[in-house]
Amino acid sequence: MAALQLVVAQPTKQVDGRSERRGIRIEWDQSTLQRLAPRDGRQLRYAGYPRVKRLRDGTAVAVYEAQGNAELIWSTDAGKTWSSPVITFHGHAGKDSLGNQVKVNIANPEFIELYNGDWLMACNYRPTQPEVVPFAIAISRSGDRGKSWSQPQVIFEGGPRFTDGCWEPAFLQLPDGTLQVYFANEAPYTATDEQEISLLASSDNGYTWDAEPRTVSFRAGRRDGMPVPVVVDDEILVAIEDNKVGQFKPYIVRTSIADNWNEPVTAHSRFREYALQDSLPEHVYAGAPYLTRSPSGEILLSYQTTKGRGTDWEKSTMEVAIGDKYGRHFQKLTQPFPVPLDKEAKWNAISVWDDDTVVATSATNFDGGPIGAWMILGRIKRD
Structure with a gap:
C-alpha cells in the first residue's frame, strides 16, 4: 500500500527580520x-x-487487553x-469474606523498563459484578x-462498584529513580460522580509503595481522567481528559520535579492548561489522551x-498533535489510521520508535474486521 503523507503547514518565527520555518511534522x-493482536x-x-514501547537495546514490547487477560x-x-x-495478568475469580465469587477482568495494561533493567507492568482489576471485591x-x-x-501485587484498591472504581494506571520513573504510578480515582467520592488523578510512589523500584495516594489534580464537580506522565527537563507533565464544559478535552497539568505535586492542581490553577492551540467546540469529544517526548x-x-465524525464517541478516531518543547500550543493535527466514519480507533497511545520515527497504537476495526490491536509508524520530518 502506498505511503499516506499528511503534511501540515509550519509555524514561523522572525529572525533578524526574516521569516524562518521551524518545528517538526509527522507523516504516517x-x-x-x-x-x-x-x-x-x-x-x-x-x-x-x-501500548508499544521501544527499549534501550532496541527490543520492542507491546502490551494489550485480550478477552479478560493482559498479554x-x-x-x-x-x-x-x-x-x-x-x-x-490473568482474569480470575475474586471472593469476598462471605464466600461470594465474581469474575475479575484485566484492563488497561501499561509497561515500563526500569533503570535497573527490570520490566514492570500495571493493570486495572475490574470485577464484573458489584459489591463483592474492589x-x-x-x-x-x-x-x-x-x-x-x-x-x-495489588498496590491500590478502590470501591467494590463501578461508580467508585480506579482506572488506567501509567508509569513514570524520575531521574533520581523514584517510580510513580498515576491513575484515575473515584474512590474518595462515593457520594458524587467526581474523579481525581492520584499518584503512588516507590523508592525501591516498585517493591514497596506509599500507603496512601496523593492527589495530582481535581476539578470539583467534574472527572479528571486517564493520566499519562512525562518528564520534561525539570518538570513533570501529565496529560489528562477534563470535562470542564461539555465533552472531554485534553489538558496538561504540571509540577516541578522538586515540588512533585505538593499541592493538587485544582480547577483554576495556573498549572492546568488546555492543551490544543485551537479550541474544539464544546460538543466535540476529545478524550483518552497520551503523551510522549519526541x-x-x-x-x-x-x-x-x-x-468531523458525528456525536457517537464510540466511533472516535485517533488524532495526534505536536506541541512545543514545553508541552504547550499543540497543533499540526494528523490522524494516523484511515478509519471510516462507521468504524473506530480508540484507547490509543504514541511513543518513540527511533530517532526519526514514532509509533501509534490503537484498538481499531478500520479494516472491517473485529476490533484488534494495531500499530503504524510515523516518520518525523524536521524543517
Whole structure:
C-alpha cells in the first residue's frame, strides 16, 4: 500500500527580520500498518488498549487487553516478527469474606523498563459484578526480559462498584529513580460522580509503595481522567481528559520535579492548561489522551475524537498533535489510521520508535474486521 503523507503547514518565527520555518511534522506511513493482536490465525473477539514501547537495546514490547487477560509480545527485529503472547495478568475469580465469587477482568495494561533493567507492568482489576471485591491497580515484574512474571501485587484498591472504581494506571520513573504510578480515582467520592488523578510512589523500584495516594489534580464537580506522565527537563507533565464544559478535552497539568505535586492542581490553577492551540467546540469529544517526548524534544499528544465524525464517541478516531518543547500550543493535527466514519480507533497511545520515527497504537476495526490491536509508524520530518 502506498505511503499516506499528511503534511501540515509550519509555524514561523522572525529572525533578524526574516521569516524562518521551524518545528517538526509527522507523516504516517500506511505501508507500516500492522496488526499486533490477534495474529497468526488466533481467534479473539477483542484485543485492545495497545501500548508499544521501544527499549534501550532496541527490543520492542507491546502490551494489550485480550478477552479478560493482559498479554505481552516482543520483537527483536524492529517489529518484523513478534514473539508468542505471554499472559502477564490473568482474569480470575475474586471472593469476598462471605464466600461470594465474581469474575475479575484485566484492563488497561501499561509497561515500563526500569533503570535497573527490570520490566514492570500495571493493570486495572475490574470485577464484573458489584459489591463483592474492589476495583484495583496491580503490578507484576519480570527480571528475565518478559519470559516469566511475578505474582501480581495489588498496590491500590478502590470501591467494590463501578461508580467508585480506579482506572488506567501509567508509569513514570524520575531521574533520581523514584517510580510513580498515576491513575484515575473515584474512590474518595462515593457520594458524587467526581474523579481525581492520584499518584503512588516507590523508592525501591516498585517493591514497596506509599500507603496512601496523593492527589495530582481535581476539578470539583467534574472527572479528571486517564493520566499519562512525562518528564520534561525539570518538570513533570501529565496529560489528562477534563470535562470542564461539555465533552472531554485534553489538558496538561504540571509540577516541578522538586515540588512533585505538593499541592493538587485544582480547577483554576495556573498549572492546568488546555492543551490544543485551537479550541474544539464544546460538543466535540476529545478524550483518552497520551503523551510522549519526541527525540528532538517536542511533546507529542494523542487522543480519540469525534471531530468531523458525528456525536457517537464510540466511533472516535485517533488524532495526534505536536506541541512545543514545553508541552504547550499543540497543533499540526494528523490522524494516523484511515478509519471510516462507521468504524473506530480508540484507547490509543504514541511513543518513540527511533530517532526519526514514532509509533501509534490503537484498538481499531478500520479494516472491517473485529476490533484488534494495531500499530503504524510515523516518520518525523524536521524543517
